[in-house]
Amino acid sequence: MYKPTLDYAQQLDKEDNLAHLRAQFHIPKDTKGNDWLYFTGNSLGLQPKQTQQYIQQELDDWAKYGVEGHFEARNPWMPYHEFLTNSMANIVGAKPLEVVVMNTLTTNLHLLMVSFYQPTKTKYKIVIESDAFPSDRYAVQSQLKFHGFDTEEGLIEWKPREGEELLRIEDLEKIVDDQGDEIALLLIGGVNYYTGQYLDIKRIAEIGQAKNCMVGIDLAHGAGNISPELHDSGVDFAAWCTYKYLNSGPGSLAGLFVHEKHAHNKELPRFAGWWNHNKETRFNMRQPFDVMPGAEGWQLSNPPILSMAAIRASLDMFEEVGMEALRAKSEKLTGYFEYLINQIDTGSIKIITPSNPKERGCQLSIQVKNADKSLHKKLTENNIITDWREPDVIRCAPVPMYNSFEDVYRMVEILKTLL
Incomplete structure (x- = not known):
């Protein structure tokens, strides 16, 4: 050939x-x-030539309007994160309600685990792949420790078989079949950073949820690279960075997905800030917290415009192609x-x-x-x-x-x- x-x-x-x-x-x-x-x-995507123009537009509007740029800029800053939502949802196979761009990857994973890692005395363990990216391992270990559990006992590793490099889905199935009553969360990298293996995200969700485990996916090496079809997969949540395949610049903001089935559950525990408060009353400053539906309900702070401008420059290319x-x-x-x-x-x-x-x-x-x-x-x-x-x-x-x-x-x- x-x-x-x-x-x-x-x-x-x-x-x-x-x-x-x-x-x-x-x-x-x-x-x-x-x-x-x-x-x-x-590791770091190259810079689109149009990125400078997109950022310069916001610098010019900042110079021209000052604080009024939140409403008067060519791309008003107040709703700026919403300009990214549809394109990002298309990239990861989600509904716009399920996606928001905010914070950085590991920060988002922690915020999501506040909501979706709710351990009990008997159901508290977390499953990761054995060669997960170090930040994922550190994050789940710290969550176990924060909740008062031993990190050695509480962390279960999905490992390749002896003499092999790749993971087998049937081995994860056996882990969950055997220990599912003790497992609260599966947090798996959708594309393994070391081997490049693209795992069956939908099957992982089915395996975990059959035993009433929450399922989260780290798409750091997946977003903009593969088509994870997050909504159809049924996973509970996912997070990803944008500076790799999404070409948004070093240390740029991350993305977050929360499945529609959780969109209107206001009882989910979560950390709060004024940007996940109802946008209709947000500036009334004295209202009790009223969480927004969907992924925006995890957004704590107003958007950093210059970083988002770089993301928008890249997403516009993805939308075209x-x-x-x-x-x-x-x-x-x-x-x-x-x-x-x-x-x-x-x-x-x-x-x-x-x-x-x-x-x-x-x-x-x-x-x-x-x-x-x-x-x-x-x-x-x-x-x-x-x-x-x-x-x-x-x-x-x-x-x-x-x-x-x-x-x-x-x-x-x-x-x-x-x-």
Whole structure:
């Protein structure tokens, strides 16, 4: 199907309906003015060229209107977060009622656990994947400790089988079947940061909820990468960052999802602030707290406009292109990448990401036998920006928004010489 030649890679780029998007991003360059081979959109997405314009608009309106910009700006600041809602809901497969952009990822997870982790003396344990991103592990450990439980006893790890790297859904099913009466919450990464495995979110929800467990999903490596269809999945909640595949800038705001089935439950425990109070009476300052329905009912503070402007710049691109087209290119791009890696005949390299494109996003995790970080350093010296994860894995994410088939070809050619 594929061919291991530069001409073939360039032909794929000519046939790519999304190839024009690359020119809409700032691509870092080396000292000679050549584009870097940038494969770390799974850590920080590149900057869309229109981002500066979007932020400048808000700076200009701040200068022009001062506080009146909340109502008089071209994009009034008062409801600014609402400008992001429909686009973000489309990206994660949710209803607008179920989504809000606010805070940062781990902060949102804690706020959600205030509501959805309600342990009892007998049903208090939390399930995570064994190689969850560290912040998820720290967050659930601190929640266990806050509620007075032992972190070793209260944390259950869903692990790959011995000699394997990937998780099996039937192993999670057995964990919940055996211990479900003691499990209060499943908090699982929808796409594992290390292996790139895209887990069956709907099946995870069914497994957990069959035993009356709440189910939450961390989509840090999923939002803008895969199509999680959160509403149809039935998960109770989810959260994600926007600075990876959503290209919103370092440390930018995060997204939050709460399923519609919880939208009007005012009895759910939660922390409160004036921005999740009924917007009709919010500025009457002396009203008792009246929580808003839907995901906005978890928003505590007024929106930071400059960060949201950067998110809006990116979301407008996603809205124009659509996740279906991005996923189609992603599967073809990683398919070609996988083919080229498998052509390397050294016996020392393998891809630990699932080979089925439906079970991965755009990341391939390449395991190199007996390698150390010096290999990553050599790649960097050749202007290839990848991500090293101990002990021996290079994470590479050819992002369909701005990476080309020629990028993939050139990266593998250099990797071959280094190996």
